[in-house]
Amino acid sequence: MDVNSAILERLEKVVSTLQENSMKMGQLLAVHNEKLDKQDRIDAVLFEKVESVHREVNRRAEEIKNGCERDIRKVDDRLQVMEKKMWTIFGALSVISFTVSPFGQTIIRQFTNVPQSVTMESRTDIVTTPSAVSRPKVY
Secondary structure, eight states, X not given: OHHHHHHHHHHHHHHXXXXXXXXXXXXXXXXXXXXXXXXXXXXXXXXXXXXXXXXXXXXXXXXXXXXXXXXXXXXXXXXXXXXHHHHHHHHHHHHHHHHHSHHHHHHHHHHHOOOOOOOOOOOSSOXXXXXXXXXXXXX
16 A cells, blocks of 8 residues: 555645646646737737838828929929010021021012013103203292
């Protein structure tokens, strides 16, 4: 019986040690689960903050994009106005330079020069005397 009681005593010690270890493991698991839950809450807060920053960055990027597009449209409009003025000035200078050039003057004279017919009339009322020749008569 001594052997049996010694074995039983050892088994009881092992069982009590296992129970203590099991309780300690339970406590460790409870602490670990609590830490995991706390970390999950922290992660959720961090992910929400990251999402919030992401939304804010996207909103700001959209504002910047709209501002850039507006500025580009304004610059484009100004360039179009300048381009129209430039072509108008170019056209006016072309017309002026053509008008004052010898070739242009020749063409303009052809269109504006109206041929006048020259006729000579004989006048019978003019008397040619030496005094009349030196001084013309005014009628």
